[in-house]
Amino acid sequence: MKRFLAPLCLLGSLLQATEPCAGPTSEFQLKGDYLLGGLFDIHHFSTPYHQERPEAMHCSSKPFLLPHYRWFELMRFSVEEINNSTSLLPNVSLGYEIFDHCSDAQNFPDVFKLISANGLIQPWSDPQRNQSELIGVVGPFTSSQVQTVAPLFMEGLIPVVSYGGTASIFSKKSQYPSFLRTVHPNKETLNVIVDIILHFNWRWVAFLNSDSDFGIDGLELFRKMILDTEICLAYTKSLDENVNYSRMFKQIEAQKVDTIIVFASRMQAEAVIESAIQLNVTNKVWMADEGWSLNTRLPKMQGIRNIGTVIGVSQPVVTIPGFSDFIYSTKNQPPCEDLEQQTFCNQICNCSDLSAEDILDSDPSFSFHVYSAALGQFVEKNRVAPGQQGVVSRELGKELVVVPGPGRNLHTEPAFLVQ
Ligand SMILES: *[C@@H]1O[C@H](CO)[C@@H](O)[C@H](O)[C@H]1NC(C)=O
Ligand SMILES: *[C@@H]1O[C@H](CO)[C@@H](O)[C@H](O)[C@H]1NC(C)=O
Ligand SMILES: *[C@@H]1O[C@H](CO)[C@@H](O)[C@H](O)[C@H]1NC(C)=O
Ligand SMILES: *[C@@H]1O[C@H](CO)[C@@H](O)[C@H](O)[C@H]1NC(C)=O
Ligand SMILES: *[C@@H]1O[C@H](CO)[C@@H](O)[C@H](O)[C@H]1NC(C)=O
Ligand SMILES: *[C@@H]1O[C@H](CO)[C@@H](O)[C@H](O)[C@H]1NC(C)=O
Ligand SMILES: *[C@@H]1O[C@H](CO)[C@@H](O)[C@H](O)[C@H]1NC(C)=O
Numbered sequence: 001m002k003r004f005l006a007p008l009c010l011l012g013s014l015l016q017a018t019e020p021c022a023g024p025t026s027e028f029q030l031k032g033d034y035l036l037g038g039l040f041d042i043h044h045f046s047t048p049y050h051q052e053r054p055e056a057m058h059c060s061s062k063p064f065l066l067p068h069y070r071w072f073e074l075m076r077f078s079v080e081e082i083n084n085s086t087s088l089l090p091n092v093s094l095g096y097e098i099f100d101h102c103s104d105a106q107n108f109p110d111v112f113k114l115i116s117a118n119g120l121i122q123p124w125s126d127p128q129r130n131q132s133e134l135i136g137v138v139g140p141f142t143s144s145q146v147q148t149v150a151p152l153f154m155e156g157l158i159p160v161v162s163y164g165g166t167a168s169i170f171s172k173k174s175q176y177p178s179f180l181r182t183v184h185p186n187k188e189t190l191n192v193i194v195d196i197i198l199h200f201n202w203r204w205v206a207f208l209n210s211d212s213d214f215g216i217d218g219l220e221l222f223r224k225m226i227l228d229t230e231i232c233l234a235y236t237k238s239l240d241e242n243v244n245y246s247r248m249f250k251q252i253e254a255q256k257v258d259t260i261i262v263f264a265s266r267m268q269a270e271a272v273i274e275s276a277i278q279l280n281v282t283n284k285v286w287m288a289d290e291g292w293s294l295n296t297r298l299p300k301m302q303g304i305r306n307i308g309t310v311i312g313v314s315q316p317v318v319t320i321p322g323f324s325d326f327i328y329s330t331k332n333q334p335p336c337e338d339l340e341q342q343t344f345c346n347q348i349c350n351c352s353d354l355s356a357e358d359i360l361d362s363d364p365s366f367s368f369h370v371y372s373a374a375l376g377q378f379v380e381k382n383r384v385a386p387g388q389q390g391v392v393s394r395e396l397g398k399e400l401v402v403v404p405g406p407g408r409n410l411h412t413e414p415a416f417l418v419q
Contacts, residue, residue: 027076028347032095036079036377037114039101039139040072041065042349056109059102059346067363069351071163071370072098075138077326078374100346104144109345111149115156124155134158136377138370143167143214150179161376163369167217182369182376183290186218192313193261193287194225202285205259206235206252210268218263239268245275261287266295277303288312294365318368324360331356
C-alpha cells in the first residue's frame with residue numbers, strides 16, 4: 001500500500017480544508033500578483049542512491065531541522081517586507097509557494113508544481129504555451145539539491161537563487177545561466193582555509209568531507225590548491241553512513257596528523273566532533289567550513305574543550321531587523337494547518353509546538369543568505385554599481401543583480417549575490 005502513496009500525493013491538491021480558522025490557511029502559501037517559489041529542507045532524509053522506481057517523499061514524517069525552519073520563516077518574513085515596501089515592488093503584491101524539499105533526489109512534485117501552468121507543463125519551445133506565474137526561486141540548500149532541480153528552471157531562464165549551493169560547477173554560466181547564489185563558492189572558503197594553514201605553518205593535514213556534490217567538489221579543489229604549496233594531504237575520508245569513527249581516528253593518530261579540515265554538512269560535522277569527544281581525541285586543530293562554523297550545539301557539548309581548537313570560516317552573522325517581531329507575531333497566530341488534509345505534497349510542517357524563542361535561538365548559519373536570496377530577486381537596477389553583471393528576470397523586467405563577492409576575505413561585508 002505504501003508504494004502507491006506517491007502518486008496520491010499529487011492528487012492531494014484537490015482536497016480543501018473545511019474548518020474555519022483565524023490564522024493564515026498555511027505558512028507555505030501566500031497569494032499575490034507574482035509568485036516566488038521556495039525550497040527548504042525543513043525535514044531531512046538521506047536518499048539511497050539506487051531506487052527501483054521514482055517515488056516522492058512525504059517529508060513531514062522525517063527528522064525535523066529547526067535551523068532550516070528558521071530559514072523558511074525568513075523567506076516568509078522577506079516577502080512580507082517586500083510587500084510592505086513602497087520602493088521594492090510598488091502597488092504589486094508578491095505571493096509564494098514554499099515546499100519542504102527534504103531529500104536530495106526525491107522531490108520533484110514541488111518543482112513540477114512551480115513550473116506548471118493550470119496543472120500542465122508544456123514544451124518550452126511552444127510559443128503558445130501558458131507560462132507559470134513563477135518569477136524566481138529561493139533555494140534549494142545543498143549542492144546536490146541544486147544539481148537535481150536547477151536544470152528544470154534553467155530551461156525557462158527562471159532565476160534560482162540558492163542560499164547554500166557552493167559547488168564549483170554552478171559558476172558555469174553556459175550550464176546554469178539563471179543560477180545565482182548568496183553564498184561563497186567552495187573555492188573562496190577553501191582559499192581562506194589554505195591561507196590560514198600556510199600562515200601557521202601547519203603542513204600535515206587531514207581532509208574529511210561529506211560524500212556529496214558539495215564535499216567531493218571541496219576535496220578536489222583542495223587537492224588542486226595545495227599542489228604548489230608545502231601542505232601535505234596525509235589523510236582523506238569521505239563521510240558516508242558507514243564510517244567507523246574509531247578506525248578513522250586511529251588512522252589519523254597513526255599518521256600523526258594534528259590539523260583536520262572537516263568540510264561537511266552540519267549533521268556530519270556534529271557526528272565527527274561527537275565521536276572525537278567520545279573517543280578522547282585531543283589537542284587537534286579543527287578547521288570548519290560555513291556549514292558548521294556557527295554551530296550552536298557543539299560548543300555546549302560536554303568534553304568539547306579536550307578536542308583542541310576549532311577555527312571556522314564563515315561570513316559574519318548579521319542581525320536582521322524586524323525578524324524577531326515577525327516570529328513573535330507569527331507564533332501568536334499559528335496557521336490553521338490541517339494535518340489530515342494537506343493542500344499539496346510537502347507543504348506541511350507539524351511545527352505548532354515550537355515557541356518563538358526556539359526558532360530565534362536556533363543556529364543562525366545561512367540566515368542572511370536566505371534573506372538576501374529572497375530580497376535579491378528584487379534589488380533595483382539603480383543600486384547596482386558599474387561593472388557588475390546582471391541577469392534579466394522574466395516578466396518584471398527588473399534586473400537581478402549579481403554582486404561579485406569580496407574575494408578571499410570572507411570576513412568583510414557579506415556579499416549580496418555571488419555568481
Ligand atoms: C508589514 O506591515 C504590517 C502592517 O503595517 C505590519 O504589521 C508588519 O509588521 C509589517 N511586516 C514587515 C515584515 O515589515
Ligand atoms: C501587502 O502589503 C500591502 C501594504 O502594506 C497590504 O495592503 C496588503 O494587504 C499586503 N498583501 C499581502 C498579501 O500581505
Ligand atoms: C501606486 O499607487 C498609488 C495610488 O494608487 C499611485 O499614486 C502611485 O503612483 C502608484 N505607484 C506606482 C509606482 O505605480
Ligand atoms: C492556456 O490557458 C488557457 C486558459 O486556461 C486555455 O484556454 C489555453 O488553451 C491554454 N493554452 C495552451 C497552449 O494550452
Ligand atoms: C571499527 O574499527 C575498530 C578498529 O579500529 C574495530 O575494532 C571495530 O570492530 C570496528 N567497528 C565496526 C562496527 O566495524
Ligand atoms: C576516554 O577517557 C575516559 C576518561 O578519561 C575513559 O573513561 C574512556 O574509557 C576513554 N575512552 C576511550 C574510547 O578511550
Ligand atoms: C506531529 O508531531 C507530533 C509530536 O511532535 C507527533 O506525535 C505526530 O505524530 C506528528 N504528526 C504528523 C502528521 O507527523
